[in-house]
Amino acid sequence: MTFTIYKRELSSYFAQPTAYAIIVIFLLLSMIMTFSFGNFMRVGDSSLEWTFFFWHPWIYMLLAPAVAMKLWADEQRTGTIELLGTFPVSIWVAILGKFLAAATVWLVALLLTFPIVITVNYLGNPDNGQILSGYIGSFLVACTFLAITMLVSACTRDQVVCLIVSVAICVTMVLCGYDDFTRELSKAASPAVVEAVTSLGVWDHFRSLNRGMLRLQDVVWFASFIIVPLLGTSAILSAKRS
Amino acid sequence: MIEVENLTKSFGTKVAVNNLSFSVEKGEVLGFLGPNGAGKSTTMRMVTGFIPPTSGDARVCGISVVDQPSEAKKRVGYLPESAPLYNDMTVTGFLNFCASIRRLRGSAKKEAVERAIETCFLQSVARQSIDTLSKGYRHRTCLAQSLLHDPEVLILDEPTDGLDPNQKHEIRQLIRRLGETKTILFSTHILEEVEAACTRAVIVDRGVIVADGTPTELIEQSGTGSLTDLFRQVTTRDTAAPGEKKKSGKSRKKTAKAGA
Numbered sequence: 001m002t003f004t005i006y007k008r009e010l011s012s013y014f015a016q017p018t019a020y021a022i023i024v025i026f027l028l029l030s031m032i033m034t035f036s037f038g039n040f041m042r043v044g045d046s047s048l049e050w051t052f053f054f055w056h057p058w059i060y061m062l063l064a065p066a067v068a069m070k071l072w073a074d075e076q077r078t079g080t081i082e083l084l085g086t087f088p089v090s091i092w093v094a095i096l097g098k099f100l101a102a103a104t105v106w107l108v109a110l111l112l113t114f115p116i117v118i119t120v121n122y123l124g125n126p127d128n129g130q131i132l133s134g135y136i137g138s139f140l141v142a143c144t145f146l147a148i149t150m151l152v153s154a155c156t157r158d159q160v161v162c163l164i165v166s167v168a169i170c171v172t173m174v175l176c177g178y179d180d181f182t183r184e185l186s187k188a189a190s191p192a193v194v195e196a197v198t199s200l201g202v203w204d205h206f207r208s209l210n211r212g213m214l215r216l217q218d219v220v221w222f223a224s225f226i227i228v229p230l231l232g233t234s235a236i237l238s239a240k241r242s
Numbered sequence: 243m244i245e246v247e248n249l250t251k252s253f254g255t256k257v258a259v260n261n262l263s264f265s266v267e268k269g270e271v272l273g274f275l276g277p278n279g280a281g282k283s284t285t286m287r288m289v290t291g292f293i294p295p296t297s298g299d300a301r302v303c304g305i306s307v308v309d310q311p312s313e314a315k316k317r318v319g320y321l322p323e324s325a326p327l328y329n330d331m332t333v334t335g336f337l338n339f340c341a342s343i344r345r346l347r348g349s350a351k352k353e354a355v356e357r358a359i360e361t362c363f364l365q366s367v368a369r370q371s372i373d374t375l376s377k378g379y380r381h382r383t384c385l386a387q388s389l390l391h392d393p394e395v396l397i398l399d400e401p402t403d404g405l406d407p408n409q410k411h412e413i414r415q416l417i418r419r420l421g422e423t424k425t426i427l428f429s430t431h432i433l434e435e436v437e438a439a440c441t442r443a444v445i446v447d448r449g450v451i452v453a454d455g456t457p458t459e460l461i462e463q464s465g466t467g468s469l470t471d472l473f474r475q476v477t478t479r480d481t482a483a484p485g486e487k488k489k490s491g492k493s494r495k496k497t498a499k500a501g502a
Contacts, residue, residue: 004342012330079326083387085292086322087343088315241293 001089005097013105023109029059046126049210056138057202061174064145065166069159071098071150076157106142130212137209140222141202145170151229154236177201243268243425248298251284258284260449271421273440274429277477281449282429286399290320302395319388323399325381329373333383344391358386378409398428414439433469452476
C-alpha cells in the first residue's frame with residue numbers, strides 16, 4: 001500500500017514541472033557555490049567537504065520546503081484527503097509513501113551531482129568512502145527538512161503559508177550551530193543556552209558525516225528529527241478530523 | 243446493512259449531529275434530505291469512517307466503523323461532496339491508483355477499472371487528464387472510484403450537485419440501477435430526486451431526523467401533495483432568528499429577502 005501511494009506521489013512530481021525545476025535549480029546552485037565561493041579549482045580539497053557539501057544545507061533550507069509543501073496542504077485544499085481517509089489504509093501508509101516520494105526527488109537530485117565526484121577522482125586521489133558519507137549526511141539533512149515541511153503542511157491547506165513557515169524553521173536550524181552565529185550568541189547568552197541552541201542546528205551532525213564519521217549521536221539526532229515530525233503529522237491529521 | 247445508532251458529533255460547542263439513529267436495508271435507496279448545514283455530510287463522513295463520532299456508533303454490514311474502521315471501509319464506496327480528484331492524473335491512472343489501494347491486483351484490477359469506466363460512461367475521456375474534465379465527467383470519475391471494489395454499501399454525498407439536467411437524469415438512473423443490488427445512502431437537497439430515485443427518505447434538520455418514510459408517505463404527510471411544502475414545514479431556514487416560530491411559505495420568503 002505504501003508503494004501505491006509512493007508511486008502516485010512520485011509520478012505526480014515528475015508529471016508536473018516541480019521535480020524538474022527543483023532538481024535543475026539545485027544542480028545549478030550547488031555548482032555555482034562550489035566553483036565561486038567554494039573556490040573548487042584553487043582549494044584543491046578532494047574530500048569535497050568545504051567546496052561542495054558545505055553549501056548543501058544552505059540550498060536545502062530554501063528548496064526542500066518547496067518539494068514537500070504540497071504533500072498535505074494540497075490534499076486538504078482539494079479535498080482528496082477525504083478519499084484517502086475513507087480508503088481502507090492507515091494514515092501511516094500515506095505519510096510514509098509521501099515522505100519517501102519527496103525523499104526520492106532529493107536522492108535523484110543528489111545523484112545527478114555525480115560529475116563532481118568523477119572530477120575529483122580524475123584530478124586527485126580522494127577518499128571515496130568519505131565522499132559517500134558526505135552524500136549520506138547531505139541526504140539526511142534534506143530528509144530532515146522534508147519531514148519538518150511535511151509536518152507544517154499537515155497544519156495548513158495553504159501551500160504558500162506552508163512554504164514560508166517551513167523555510168523559516170529550516171533557516172533557523174541552519175543558523176543555529178553555524179560558527180559565526182554561535183560566536184555572536186555566546187557573547188550574549190550563557191553556555192547552557194548556547195549549547196541548547198547549537199544542538200538544534202544541523203552542522204554538528206552534518207560535518208561529522210562529512211568527515212566520514214558516523215557517531216551514535218548523529219544517528220539519534222537525524223532519526224529523531226525525521227521521525228518526530230512524521231509522528232506529529234499523523235497526530236495533527238487525526239486531530240484535525242475529530 | 244447500514245445501522246446508525248445514537249450518532250452524535252460536536253465541533254466545540256456546536257452540535258452538528260445530535261443522537262441520530264436510522265438504518266438502511268439491503269436493496270434500499272435512502273435519500274438523506276435537509277437544508278445546508280443540517281449535518282448530512284457530517285453524518286456521512288462518520289459512517290464512512292473519515293471522522294470519528296463524538297459518541298454513538300455506525301455499523302456497515304454489521305461491522306462497527308468505530309471499532310474496526312479498516313474492515314468497514316472495505317465494504318463502503320464513497321463519493322465525497324464536490325467530488326475531489328487528483329488533477330495531475332488521467333482518469334484511468336486515477337482509477338488504477340484507487341483500485342490498487344483497494345488491494346485489487348492484476349486482471350481483477352483491470353476488469354474493475356474497465357467495468358467502472360463503462361458503468362459511469364467514461365470511455366471517451368479515459369485517457370484524458372483530470373484537470374481538463376468538465377464538472378459532469380469529474381463527478382462521474384469520482385463515482386467510478388466508489389464502485390471499483392463492488393462495495394455492498396454506497397454512500398453518495400450530493401451526487402447530482404452542479405450537473406446539468408441530462409447528467410442528473412443519468413446519475414439518478416444509475417443510482418436506481420445500482421440500488422437493486424446494493425444499499426445506498428445518498429444526500430441531496432433536490433426534492434424531485436427523492437421521487438425519482440429513492441425507496442425511502444429521511445429529512446434531517448439541525449442534526450435530528452424530522453421526517454422519515456417512503457416518498458409517497460412523505461407526500462401524504464405534507465397535506466398539500468408536495469414534498470417541498472413538507473420540507474419547508476419541518477426544517478428551519480438559516481435566516482430564521484433562534485426560537486422563531488415557523489411561518490407560512492409566503493411570509494417566510496419575505497423574511498428571507500429582508501434578511502438578505
